[in-house]
Amino acid sequence: MRMKYVLSEVLVGLWRNVTMSIAMIITMAVSLFMLGGGGLLYQKVGDMKDLYYENVEVSIFLKTDVTAEQRTDLDTKLHSDALVKEVTYVDKEEAYKRFQKMYADAPDLVNAVKPDQLPESFRLKLNNPEQYKDIYDQYKDSEGVEEIVDQSKLLDKVFGVLTGVQNFALAIAVWMAIAALLLVANTIQVAAYSKRREVAVMKLVGASNWFIQAPFVLEAVVAGLIGSILSMVAMVALKMVAARGSLAALEGLITPVSWSDIFLTFPLMAGVGGLISAATAWVTLRFYLRV
Amino acid sequence: MIQLEQVTKTYPKASRPSLDNVSVSIEKGEFVFFIGPSGSGKSTIIKLLLHEVAPNKGRVVVNGKDVTSMRSWKRPHFRRSIGCVFQDFRLLPNRTAYENVAFALEVIGKTKAVARRVVPEVLELVGLGGKEHRYPHELSGGEQQRVAVARAFVNRPLILLADEPTGNLDPDTSIEIMRLLDRINRTGTTVVMVTHDSNIVNQMRRRVVEIESGRIVRDQARGVYG
Numbered sequence: 001m002r003m004k005y006v007l008s009e010v011l012v013g014l015w016r017n018v019t020m021s022i023a024m025i026i027t028m029a030v031s032l033f034m035l036g037g038g039g040l041l042y043q044k045v046g047d048m049k050d051l052y053y054e055n056v057e058v059s060i061f062l063k064t065d066v067t068a069e070q071r072t073d074l075d076t077k078l079h080s081d082a083l084v085k086e087v088t089y090v091d092k093e094e095a096y097k098r099f100q101k102m103y104a105d106a107p108d109l110v111n112a113v114k115p116d117q118l119p120e121s122f123r124l125k126l127n128n129p130e131q132y133k134d135i136y137d138q139y140k141d142s143e144g145v146e147e148i149v150d151q152s153k154l155l156d157k158v159f160g161v162l163t164g165v166q167n168f169a170l171a172i173a174v175w176m177a178i179a180a181l182l183l184v185a186n187t188i189q190v191a192a193y194s195k196r197r198e199v200a201v202m203k204l205v206g207a208s209n210w211f212i213q214a215p216f217v218l219e220a221v222v223a224g225l226i227g228s229i230l231s232m233v234a235m236v237a238l239k240m241v242a243a244r245g246s247l248a249a250l251e252g253l254i255t256p257v258s259w260s261d262i263f264l265t266f267p268l269m270a271g272v273g274g275l276i277s278a279a280t281a282w283v284t285l286r287f288y289l290r291v
Numbered sequence: 292m293i294q295l296e297q298v299t300k301t302y303p304k305a306s307r308p309s310l311d312n313v314s315v316s317i318e319k320g321e322f323v324f325f326i327g328p329s330g331s332g333k334s335t336i337i338k339l340l341l342h343e344v345a346p347n348k349g350r351v352v353v354n355g356k357d358v359t360s361m362r363s364w365k366r367p368h369f370r371r372s373i374g375c376v377f378q379d380f381r382l383l384p385n386r387t388a389y390e391n392v393a394f395a396l397e398v399i400g401k402t403k404a405v406a407r408r409v410v411p412e413v414l415e416l417v418g419l420g421g422k423e424h425r426y427p428h429e430l431s432g433g434e435q436q437r438v439a440v441a442r443a444f445v446n447r448p449l450i451l452l453a454d455e456p457t458g459n460l461d462p463d464t465s466i467e468i469m470r471l472l473d474r475i476n477r478t479g480t481t482v483v484m485v486t487h488d489s490n491i492v493n494q495m496r497r498r499v500v501e502i503e504s505g506r507i508v509r510d511q512a513r514g515v516y517g
Contacts, residue, residue: 005397197383197384198383198394201381201383201395201398201442203367203370204370204375204381205371205395205446206366206368206369206370206371206373206399207367207398207399208367208368208399209367212398
């Protein structure tokens, strides 16, 4: 009986103030969508960093007129360097093979280049890819070194952009969450005001505090959950649009977002949406009803 | 049943205490009037007994429970043993007489079946038989107060508090409400009534506690308004 009473009060409450309820749900949905998207991006960027930095190389290209002595010297130094995990020497033949593979689409270019024209190089894997700068400083003036190229510089740029997008999404999520919070507080106040007589009687005859508060808190939680379902729907829609084509190009660059990734964000969004609503409603009631 | 021991209550920002070192003891089954001019502090007594406010000094004991040190989360359960009637009835306008009384039962966890059994009985007792399905605006002031009394009494509380229950009623209707309270008192319920209706006090000839400026100036077993 009591459960039925509480539930019907929740529905009546949402309906009584339906415009505010809709505003609350939409704001909540956008906020949670941004939160879920930001979280997903954060996770993906983490995955990608692992994947890309794992394979990142520092290349030390040698001058074409490098002497065997200079080369051996460098080789010994690199092998004994604590920062370096792995050293691979790439001679002109090997460089040519790689070049052929890389430009397989452009046979004219491949034909125009002779193995002789390509520089020898040392390919390094570092223990910590971020210590690239130390390697650079140490070897840039060594004899026989033409140029030091670090792939992670490019990656840094890519990840800089992705992190920016992610922070932007989270910032919007926070602002929308604040708006949602205020709307919840307002909705609860309006609801409490419109039920002030009932609440006064309930307090007088000794209804328990949870019984007085439950319909209001649940009203907010239901709105929060509807919001999280809407944001889930938006995510699924986005994934479908992305798979359809317009964003498919990005899929190669960004590690693909699987359905399970998307559905796993739902508990996060529903949890955050529900908890934020419940907490806000509860705090509002403490001030407003003094129960 | 009710003990106030050297109770002092000063509201914040008030220049003098509403109740100043007041001690009263009320036995089970008594009918007590608290009388005095407006602002004398008599309504504060009701608030203390309901645990709506806490005293600054002294002890308040109701039904053997020390209300002074009661935690607020225990308040709801404590209130179930006390019925309360006010000058302004405090009925829910969108519910019928029956629903108003049943509401009070349902929100403390009684089933609809219990309400169906108990509510008609208590409405009959207060003399509203046949008017169960009227809304408050379809009832006279006296009838509305009867609904309020029914709601206060439906749980068979040990104590019935009445804060100027006849304040909004004409003299004849007031007498009828007093007869009703008297009948409830005869079932063994302790009745504490705050009023400044001299007519009623004089007719009832019950214990009278007079308060002036927060102090008890008179406590008579079979008093008049004086």
